[in-house]
Amino acid sequence: MISIDIQKKLKAYSGQQWLKVNRDFADGSITKIYGPSGAGKTTFLKVIAGLVQPEKGIIKVDDRVWVDTASKITLSPQDRRTGFVFQDYALFPNMTVQQHLEYASNDARWIQKLLTIGKLETLATHKPLYLSGGQQQRLAILRALAIKPQILLMDEPFSALDAAMKAALISELKVLFNELKATVFIISHNPQELEGLCDEELMIDTEG
Amino acid sequence: MDLSPIWLTLKLASITTFLLLLIGLPLAWWLSKGKSIIKIILEAIITMPLVLPPSVLGFYLLIAFSPQHGVGKWLLQTFNIQFVFSFQGLVLASVIYSMPFMIGPIKSALQQLPASLAQASYTLGKTPRQTFLRVLLPNIKPSLLTAIVLTFAHTLGEFGVVLMIGGNIPNVTRVASIAVYDSVEGMDYAAANTYSLLLFCITFVLVIGVFIFNKAHAKSPLE
Numbered sequence: 348m349i350s351i352d353i354q355k356k357l358k359a360y361s362g363q364q365w366l367k368v369n370r371d372f373a374d375g376s377i378t379k380i381y382g383p384s385g386a387g388k389t390t391f392l393k394v395i396a397g398l399v400q401p402e403k404g405i406i407k408v409d410d411r412v413w414v415d416t417a418s419k420i421t422l423s424p425q426d427r428r429t430g431f432v433f434q435d436y437a438l439f440p441n442m443t444v445q446q447h448l449e450y451a452s453n454d455a456r457w458i459q460k461l462l463t464i465g466k467l468e469t470l471a472t473h474k475p476l477y478l479s480g481g482q483q484q485r486l487a488i489l490r491a492l493a494i495k496p497q498i499l500l501m502d503e504p505f506s507a508l509d510a511a512m513k514a515a516l517i518s519e520l521k522v523l524f525n526e527l528k529a530t531v532f533i534i535s536h537n538p539q540e541l542e543g544l545c546d547e548e549l550m551i552d553t554e555g
Numbered sequence: 556m557d558l559s560p561i562w563l564t565l566k567l568a569s570i571t572t573f574l575l576l577l578i579g580l581p582l583a584w585w586l587s588k589g590k591s592i593i594k595i596i597l598e599a600i601i602t603m604p605l606v607l608p609p610s611v612l613g614f615y616l617l618i619a620f621s622p623q624h625g626v627g628k629w630l631l632q633t634f635n636i637q638f639v640f641s642f643q644g645l646v647l648a649s650v651i652y653s654m655p656f657m658i659g660p661i662k663s664a665l666q667q668l669p670a671s672l673a674q675a676s677y678t679l680g681k682t683p684r685q686t687f688l689r690v691l692l693p694n695i696k697p698s699l700l701t702a703i704v705l706t707f708a709h710t711l712g713e714f715g716v717v718l719m720i721g722g723n724i725p726n727v728t729r730v731a732s733i734a735v736y737d738s739v740e741g742m743d744y745a746a747a748n749t750y751s752l753l754l755f756c757i758t759f760v761l762v763i764g765v766f767i768f769n770k771a772h773a774k775s776p777l778e
Contacts, residue, residue: 398674424677431678437671441693450689451679494679 348374349498349530353394353404353414357387357553364553366390372547374409377524377531379541382551388534389434391551392500395532396431397424408498430496430529432504436487438475444486445471451493461489464519466512480507485516492523499524501533505540517544556746559726560734561753567642567717567730568710571649572657575706578650579657584687586658587665602659604652613719616648620720638720645721645728649710656705664698665691697769704765708758 349372357364366387372378380388393399395406397413400421406414413422439447444467448458462468465485475483484507491499505513521544524531532549535541582601586594604612620627620638630636638644668691676686692699714732721728723737731750738747 393674396674396678398677424674425680425682427678428680429678431675433671433675435669435671437669437675439672439675439690439694441690450676450681490675490679 348372348407348409350405350407351395353401353406355387355390355394355399355401355404357385357390359385359553366394366551366553368549368551370549372530372532374530375525375528376547377533377545378547378549379545380532380534380549380551381536386551386553388551389502392431392502392532392534395427395498396429396500397422397427398431427498428494428496430491430494430499432487432491432499432501434502434534436475436483438483438486438490440475443472443474444478447486447490448493451490452495457495458493461492464523465489465516481509481512484508485512488516488520492527495527496529497527499527499529499531501531503534503536505535506537513540517541520544556749557725557734560729560731560750563642563726563729564711564731564754565757567645567649568707570646571653571710572703572707574646574650575653575657576703579654579661579702579706580692583658583661584665584691587662602655605655609652609713609715610719612652613648613716616644616651616716616720620644620647640720640722640724640728642721642727645717645730648716648720649713652713652716653706653709656709657702660698660702660705661695664695668694700768701765704761708761711754711758 351372352369353367355366357366364387368391380391382388390399394401394414401414401416403416404414405412405416412418412420413427414420439450442450444462445458448461452458459468462471465488467482467485467489470478470482475486478486484504488501488504491501505517508516533541533545586598617639619625620630622628622631622637622639627637627639630638636643638647672690672694673683673686676690677683681689712732713730714736717728717730718733718736721730721733723729723733729737731754735747735750735754738744738750
């Protein structure tokens with residue numbers, strides 16, 4: 348069980364806005380996050396990952412406290428080890444596809460499996476500059492999965508994929524999420540995109 | 556023809572560049588992350604040698620490290636180290652004087668990298684040090700090379716600050732730029748020309764090397 352009750356101040360042109368989320372998420376659930384632009388969807392994922400600190404609140408994962416602002420407890424991103432798929436992919440320009448996965452994991456069999464799922468085996472020695480947008484996005488997903496995360500945070504993870512590739516990848520990911528028993532949060536602007544994948548929804552909107 | 560000023564200059568530039576690389580990498584990394592009043596003040600101090608007359612910096616170093624009083628006296632009595640009119644004094648002055656040339660390009664390059672690169676590395680369980688060495692540093696190679704070459708070349712050309720703190724002692728503090736001045740003063744234009752030509756050639760080869768290496772990576776070689 349992931350229990351989240353946080354408040355985070357957001358910078359906005361129209362004065363001060365607050366991101367407020369108070370909700371529990373079952374282990375293994377896949378939650379679609381949606382809401383207007385600038386509402387703090389990406390910030391919400393970063394708060395879970397420990398990349399951004401909330402002004403107030405508590406995050407508990409299976410009774411382990413990740414954040415408790417009142418007690419000044421904040422687990423580092425390294426200790427949380429959430430898989431994170433960044434909207435801009437955040438691929439390392441100096442590393443090949445294979446090196447990206449080896450940077451995240453020492454498990455050669457797992458890396459090979461991920462390369463097969465992402466259909467990137469033949470591109471293992473390529474650096475991001477020589478990959479298409481879709482291939483880069485798949486690599487970002489595989490890298491996040493390489494650490495076998497308990498929680499996977501995905502920010503617009505399928506936006507650059509064509510329909511066929513998206514459908515094939517989603518069906519593979521469903522099996523993988525189940526295998527990892529990962530709790531997944533996915534931001535998406537396209538309501539149809541995640542049909543059949545998510546079992547929960549979270550609407551994020553700001554409060555003035 | 557006495558070539559010792561050229562060798563001394565190359566030795567000084569190499570030691571200064573090496574020391575500044577050790578100091579500059581962590582300092583530039585720290586300065587590139589966020590802003591605070593301490594960082595702003597420190598950055599202003601580091602940038603001062605760019606705008607301050609070298610003789611002013613040299614004068615203050617001369618006063619600060621004079622063996623007659625203060626820090627200079629303490630260093631001499633405690634560690635038997637004298638910075639005034641010695642080679643280590645030249646190194647100290649050069650490190651201070653060339654610091655903005657090492658820090659500037661590295662800091663600027665680190666700031667231009669997307670924040671998500673380091674963040675992605677942290678979520679993979681990597682420490683800030685691992686992230687710096689394996690992700691950030693390899694992706695600023697052109698700027699790192701620029702910083703190294705600029706620091707080296709700038710140290711080759713130092714005059715005012717090294718003259719003030721080091722004087723003109725053959726084989727100890729008489730670097731090439733001082734040898735040029737000294738030769739002209741002594742009406743030995745042939746020697747001045749040889750020193751000048753050698754400095755010109757070394758610097759030109761270094762700068763053109765950076766231009767060639769960086770042409771694929773940066774819009775301007777000094778980026």
